[in-house]
Amino acid sequence: MTIRIFVTGGTFDKEYNEIIGELYFRDTHVGEMLSLGRSLVDTKVTTLMMVDSLRMTEADRQKIISSCKAASEERILITHGTDTMDITARELGEAKLPKVVVLTGAAVPYKFGSSDGMFNLGSALAFVQMLPHGVYIAMNGRCFSWDNVRKNRAKGVFEEL
Amino acid sequence: MTIRIFVTGGTFDKEYNEIIGELYFRDTHVGEMLSLGRSLVDTKVTTLMMVDSLRMTEADRQKIISSCKAASEERILITHGTDTMDITARELGEAKLPKVVVLTGAAVPYKFGSSDGMFNLGSALAFVQMLPHGVYIAMNGRCFSWDNVRKNRAKGVFEEL
Amino acid sequence: MTIRIFVTGGTFDKEYNEIIGELYFRDTHVGEMLSLGRSLVDTKVTTLMMVDSLRMTEADRQKIISSCKAASEERILITHGTDTMDITARELGEAKLPKVVVLTGAAVPYKFGSSDGMFNLGSALAFVQMLPHGVYIAMNGRCFSWDNVRKNRAKGVFEEL
């Protein structure tokens, strides 16, 4: 069983540009994170885009959905900015694909040392191996169905509706 | 649903003693790791022992089994040194408890920065929420049943028999 | 011999705000960094301000100069954003105080793991103990006199004029 991982950007992959003193995207760290986690799960990583999810367009979301549809794998993990993760999950859920799709992300960039990214990646990879067909968000160690989840922006965590 | 976490030591919790230049155990880092992972899973952490699993005795294993039996929770996560994790899993499996027990550990101490511990803790916490009754080892992003797993000592990874 | 350390902010002390996904200042990490470095140098840390040096005003610089003048210590270390560190150094140099003043900073925030901050703090603390009266910038392991230094913004490093 191969897990397809689609990278879309988000806090997961933000880095610090020391010339201009701002956060930016370069390449994804997901491969490095899987190595660090000594993952032996059979995965294939594809970068679809590298965007802050607040700037994700409807065209971006359509690309994510069509990529999930077109993938030969049944089980798909998507790394995604947390700010609009619930919106993308909803659109994916309504597409009713015969697949298991799990979205995850991070509150703190992986490169900033104190990241929750490794923890979330580990849990998301476990959930995507176990769950039945559907679309889910794996954050804070928990797993939510796409139709019963939102980001609590004040607290920065995910919760049921 | 509350997850009981039993700490037994292992690489997970090793620290560097800078006075004598050797590795040692002090307190568990599991609580700190759950905070770092922004975990919102309802967990209760209990330290049963703090030992290198190569030095784990039969009495230690009996204590682990009786603690699992006595716990009021149905779902139990055990942090454990990897060297004899498969032995403890086997004894727990043969005890046939009506519970979900997942053992996990780390190749590199959490305090040493490049740890797989956060990744494993995330995946173990996901597996323990999802799996049916049984005893499992969650390592390398994968999940093994107690009667079909061993540590490949040359490679430092877990694999099926 | 006591070294006075004046904190003014800068990249040194930037943190990641995980609610809004932006960098910000909270408290200084200089005390924590000195502990981590096992420093036994007699130091007293005072926070004068917590600003990005691009936003440092002339009033801020006057406060820094008057604080250096008023300090009872002869040897003073200033943590400062790198973008305008050379400007503050020049104003301090022209004030011709009978003191040793060393400015230092960081390209990457201390909290982001891969910081040059510990290295710069170590070298600045050494330079401030050794140098004769004057105003200096300690960056990149080197020490520059205030009247012969500028930040090369394209490369993000300090160099002689």
Place this chain on the structure above:
Amino acid sequence: MTIRIFVTGGTFDKEYNEIIGELYFRDTHVGEMLSLGRSLVDTKVTTLMMVDSLRMTEADRQKIISSCKAASEERILITHGTDTMDITARELGEAKLPKVVVLTGAAVPYKFGSSDGMFNLGSALAFVQMLPHGVYIAMNGRCFSWDNVRKNRAKGVFEEL
């Protein structure tokens, strides 16, 4: 002015062997640490040996002394285990070379995240650029002459006699 850096091992360069769960030496991290510190000091790094300083032999010390003698550089930095750093410093001091030699080390391995190594390397590099001929130990942000220093083993710090 070029600084010669002689690597002899010590805690600085210890790594964690995840197969056997013990500390060991592989390659030096000094080059990586200089890059991380964005050092622009002109340095040449040579590994003389990779040993725990408790196991350093008299032959090892003679090799260090003769290497310092033979070096074309006037300013030399030596990374060294802290346990016998004062002994090597004494032998170097008694050799009365017309050079500046600064020894430094670390309480915690660089690879273990919370290292004082970056701080010590920064301060040692500053001291070696500034000091007159002699042999010194740079630890804890301070600088000691070879004939007035010892390691306080109970506290793990360096102090005057």
